[in-house]
Amino acid sequence: MRRFIFSRLWQTALVMVLVSFGAYVLIGLMPGDPIDLMITANPSITSADVARLKGLYGLDQPLILRWLHWLWAALNGDFGYSRLFTQPVTTLIGPALVNSLKLMLASWALSLAIALPAGIYAALKPQSFRDYGINLAAFAGVSIPPFWLGLVAILVFAVTLRWLPAGGTGQLDNASGWEGLRYMVLPVATLTIASVGSHIRFVRGSMIEVMRQDFIRTARAKGLSERGVVIRHALRNGMMPVVTLLGLEFGSLFSGALITETLFSWPGMGRLIYNAVIGSDYNLAMAGLMLATLVTLIGNLLADIGYKLLDPRVKLS
Amino acid sequence: MTQPQKSNITPHSHPKSASPWRLAARRFSRHKLAWISLLILMLFAIASLCAPLVAHFLGTDAQAVDLFSRYGAPGPDHPLGTDELGRDVLLRLLYGGQVSLMVGVSSALCAAVLGTIIGVIAGFRGGWIDGFLMRFTDGVISLPLLPLLIVLAAIDPGKLGIPRDIINGESFSLYRIILIIALFGWTTVARLVRAATLALREREFVMAARALGGGPVRIVMRHILPNVVTPIIIATTLAVGNVILMESVLSFLGLGIQPPVPSWGNMLTHAQEFIWDAPLLALWPGLLIFMTVIAVNFLGDGLQDALDPRADTDKMPDAGQNDAQAAQWNDPRETTS
Numbered sequence: 001m002r003r004f005i006f007s008r009l010w011q012t013a014l015v016m017v018l019v020s021f022g023a024y025v026l027i028g029l030m031p032g033d034p035i036d037l038m039i040t041a042n043p044s045i046t047s048a049d050v051a052r053l054k055g056l057y058g059l060d061q062p063l064i065l066r067w068l069h070w071l072w073a074a075l076n077g078d079f080g081y082s083r084l085f086t087q088p089v090t091t092l093i094g095p096a097l098v099n100s101l102k103l104m105l106a107s108w109a110l111s112l113a114i115a116l117p118a119g120i121y122a123a124l125k126p127q128s129f130r131d132y133g134i135n136l137a138a139f140a141g142v143s144i145p146p147f148w149l150g151l152v153a154i155l156v157f158a159v160t161l162r163w164l165p166a167g168g169t170g171q172l173d174n175a176s177g178w179e180g181l182r183y184m185v186l187p188v189a190t191l192t193i194a195s196v197g198s199h200i201r202f203v204r205g206s207m208i209e210v211m212r213q214d215f216i217r218t219a220r221a222k223g224l225s226e227r228g229v230v231i232r233h234a235l236r237n238g239m240m241p242v243v244t245l246l247g248l249e250f251g252s253l254f255s256g257a258l259i260t261e262t263l264f265s266w267p268g269m270g271r272l273i274y275n276a277v278i279g280s281d282y283n284l285a286m287a288g289l290m291l292a293t294l295v296t297l298i299g300n301l302l303a304d305i306g307y308k309l310l311d312p313r314v315k316l317s
Numbered sequence: 318m319t320q321p322q323k324s325n326i327t328p329h330s331h332p333k334s335a336s337p338w339r340l341a342a343r344r345f346s347r348h349k350l351a352w353i354s355l356l357i358l359m360l361f362a363i364a365s366l367c368a369p370l371v372a373h374f375l376g377t378d379a380q381a382v383d384l385f386s387r388y389g390a391p392g393p394d395h396p397l398g399t400d401e402l403g404r405d406v407l408l409r410l411l412y413g414g415q416v417s418l419m420v421g422v423s424s425a426l427c428a429a430v431l432g433t434i435i436g437v438i439a440g441f442r443g444g445w446i447d448g449f450l451m452r453f454t455d456g457v458i459s460l461p462l463l464p465l466l467i468v469l470a471a472i473d474p475g476k477l478g479i480p481r482d483i484i485n486g487e488s489f490s491l492y493r494i495i496l497i498i499a500l501f502g503w504t505t506v507a508r509l510v511r512a513a514t515l516a517l518r519e520r521e522f523v524m525a526a527r528a529l530g531g532g533p534v535r536i537v538m539r540h541i542l543p544n545v546v547t548p549i550i551i552a553t554t555l556a557v558g559n560v561i562l563m564e565s566v567l568s569f570l571g572l573g574i575q576p577p578v579p580s581w582g583n584m585l586t587h588a589q590e591f592i593w594d595a596p597l598l599a600l601w602p603g604l605l606i607f608m609t610v611i612a613v614n615f616l617g618d619g620l621q622d623a624l625d626p627r628a629d630t631d632k633m634p635d636a637g638q639n640d641a642q643a644a645q646w647n648d649p650r651e652t653t654s
Contacts, residue, residue, distance in 0.1 A: 015456050023468065031473035139618075143611035145562055147569050148603030151588055155596050251461065258463050259566060263589070273464045274570070277471050289468065292461040300459045 005305065012297045016290065017071070023289045024067045030280055035059060037083075037280070070286065080283035084275065089287045092272065097291075099169065100256030100268030106184060107191035108253065114196050119203025120238070124230065126208055134200060141197020150190045150263040157186060167265035187264040191257055199245070206241040210234050240310050247303020251296030344623040351619020354612035361609060365414030377405050380577045400584070400598055401591050410601055413579040416491065417609070420580075421561040424495040428502035428560075429553040433545075435503065436510025437537055441518060451511065458504050466563065469497045470572035490575040494567060498560050506552050513545040547624045554620055558613035565606050581606045 035053050039045055054060045058069060073080065079089035122134040158166035165183050210216065211234055219229045256270030265271070269288060276284035335343070345351060372378045375396075391398045397406040439450040474484050474493070483489060517523055517540070526536050567573035568582025576583055581602040588599035 011452075015459070018456075019460065023465075026468050026472055029472035029476045030468070031471075031475075139611055139614055140607075143558060143562075143607055143614050145565050145603055145606045145610070147566060148585060148599075148606065151585065151592065151599050151603065154589070155592055155599060159592060159596070255461055255464070258467070259570075262570070270464075274467065277464075277467050285468070289461070289464055292464050296461050297459050 001305075001308070004308075005301070008301050008304070012294075012301065015297060016294060019293050020071060020074075020286070020290055021067055023286060024070060025063065027277075027282055027285055028063060030277070074287075074290070079287040082276070082281050082284040084279045084281040084284065089283050092284065093269070093287060093291065096256070096267060096269045096272045097254060099266060100261070100270065101253055103184065103187055103191065103261070103266060103268055104253040104256065106188045107195065108249070110188065110192045111196045111199050114192070115199030115203050116242075119200045120207050120230075120235070122200070123204045123207030123211065123238075131204075135204070138197040138200040138204070141193055141195075142201065143197075144193065146190060146194040146257075147259045147263055149193055150186070150260055153186050153190055154263075167263070169266060187257075187260050187266055190264075191260050194260075195249075202245050203238075203242055207234065207238040210238040213237070240307060243306045243310060244303045247299050247301075247306055250299030250302055251292065254295040255292035341623040345619055348619035348622055350615045351623075354615040354619070357608065357612045358616065361414055361605070362418055365411045365418065368408060368411035368415060371411060372408055375405060375408065378408065380404065397601065398595075398597065401587060401595070406598065406601065409579040409584060410581070410605060413581045413584055413602065414605065416574055416578060416580040417561055417564060417582070417606070420491065420495055420498075420564045420574075421557045421609075421613075424498040424502065424560045424564070425553050425556040427495060427499035428556060429506050429549055431499060432503035432506025432552075433510050433542075433549060436507040437514055437541060437545075439507070440511040440514025441533065441537060441541065443515075443518075447511070450507075454504050454507050457501065460501075462501060463566070466497060466501065466567060467570065467572060469500070470494070470567050487578055490573065490578070494564055494573045497567075498563050502556055502560065505556065506549055509548040509552055510545050513548060514541055517541050517544055551617060551621045551624060555614065555617035558610040558617070561606060561610055561613070565602075 035050060035057070038053065039050065051060075058066055061069075070080075077090070081087065082089050082092055085092055118134050118138075122131040125131055154166045157164045164185050166186070167183075169180070169183050216229060216233055219233045220226075224232070254269065255273075256268040258270035258274050260266070261268045261271035262274050269292070273285065273288035273292065275281070276288055387399065387401055397410070400406055400409065435450055435454070439447040439454075470493075474489075475481060523536060523540050526540055531539070564573055564580065565582030565585075568580045569585050571583070571586055574580035574583050576586075584602040585599060592599050
């Protein structure tokens with residue numbers, strides 16, 4: 001177990017370094033480097049100034065050296081300044097992380113609270129009317145474009161009915177406590193609907209698989225009530241793949257929901273990354289991407305460890 | 318080679334036996350939702366191919382701007398009204414359908430080809446090649462998809478040395494998005510194909526082919542690929558839905574299909590601004606995306622029931638046999654929220 005975790009941590013570090021190089025190259029390929037933007041902003045800039053600025057920012061050096069320099073600084077906790085927000089990147093990421101976490105945790109909990117009972121309920125009678133209905137709803141949830149769902153939610157609840165705010169966190173209006181929660185309703189609902197479909201299908205699939213196992217037949221044969229079979233034998237085993245799913249989605253708790261946050265002007269990680277990429281804010285985009293990658297990789301590792309802890313049959317390689 | 322006995326059996330000697338494909342077709346025909354979905358998809362495809370015809374009858378085209386009739390109400394000239402630049406909404410939806418369906422199908426096909434090649438090489442060669450390719454696949458799967466897609470879509474192809482006149486061409490953004498999505502979409506197919514290839518490699522008919530002196534290319538083409546085509550078809554069909562969603566997300570963010578070429582995604586780019594003036598404009602494209610994606614998913618589900626041979630084993634009479642594998646086909650990652 002310990003060996004497994006160590007080797008996986010090494011792998012994670014390797015992937016991080018590779019991704020950071022890939023992202024560094026890609027971000028360098030985005031249109032308009034910082035100097036270009038300064039030239040457009042200031043027509044009286046001379047070519048000598050440009051050369052001096054390029055030297056100052058290190059843009060005259062080869063790509064690989066620039067990346068190594070970035071990597072070294074990043075490993076020492078220095079992610080540089082954000083060009084868009086004129087603040088150190090590290091001070092921007094903290095609040096964004098908290099905001100994303102609020103949004104994602106709420107929708108995660110809500111989605112699971114719906115998906116677990118619905119998926120189990122459907123799986124207990126496959127091909128029945130109720131299974132059909134739940135499956136249909138799950139398919140609809142998987143197929144709906146989340147940004148459009150958010151738009152329709154804004155259209156109905158903010159524009160037409162005027163029940164809920166269309167976006168923001170309410171901090172500007174000094175909304176606090178319960179008033180502030182109203183700002184979360186639409187984004188959380190959108191995220192929940194967008195994820196509940198795949199959750200239901202996952203829970204249902206794993207429960208159907210378990211209900212077909214021999215030990216379920218044995219439990220029934222020894223005279224256990226159906227309720228007892230489900231609660232004592234099926235649930236425990238059926239929930240193991242769900243743990244994997246949670247691990248795989250763990251990363252999104254921190255990396256946020258890019259579309260939904262952008263749509264509802266929710267200042268989380270997803271929106272921060274989007275703004276950084278669109279506004280060619282190299283340092284911020286790099287930091288955001290690396291953070292998103294790191295939390296995703298950690299989530300995958302947690303999923304494997306959790307799976308191993310819950311199911312002794314699983315061998316880790 | 319896979320069924321050598323077939324050649325000496327005349328159809329009359331076994332009147333009740335049917336070919337696997339016919340059995341599959343029979344199972345598929347029982348799947349009502351899949352049939353309806355197929356009809357809807359064909360309807361959408363035919364309708365969007367007829368876009369030039371509709372344009373001819375309406376006497377306008379999808380890019381004709383008319384600033385005097387912005388947000389026009391539905392009428393005889395414009396059956397679904399006009400958009401924020403006075404362009405005909407119906408025509409733009411039809412042309413957008415061409416783009417969205419084209420991107421969906423071609424990107425899924427590209428991803429399937431890529432995934433099949435990687436999966437077959439990994440499964441057939443084994444050893445360190447397999448280890449390397451599967452580590453690589455795991456790495457790609459564990460990346461945060463949407464942020465990376467956005468970075469890829471935002472890069473300036475001019476800096477890669479692609480000539481400007483190609484970049485400024487109308488269909489460049491089309492090819493680009495097909496390529497970008499395919500670059501990340503091959504992993505499911507690669508894993509399925511590798512697993513199937515690993516199992517097939519040890520089967521008797523493959524060993525027989527090898528003993529007869531068949532080279533690796535021949536064995537892969539004649540014996541492995543025909544037997545892994547089923548999971549590829551299912552995974553690719555389901556991928557089409559995901560690709561259409563991704564294309565619409567990227568286009569919505571302004572990073573996918575570039576205006577003036579319409580796509581269902583980029584028609585919604587400014588929806589948030591005109592939602593007060595013309596709420597219906599925000600409704601149509603999203604509804605079409607939704608209907609297309611759900612139809613594709615039902616179709617994939619029906620194909621899965623029909624094609625997967627495990628579906629008709631009498632071991633488990635209750636259907637839903639394959640539902641446990643749904644997780645295998647559907648990527649559990651939330652890619653587009």
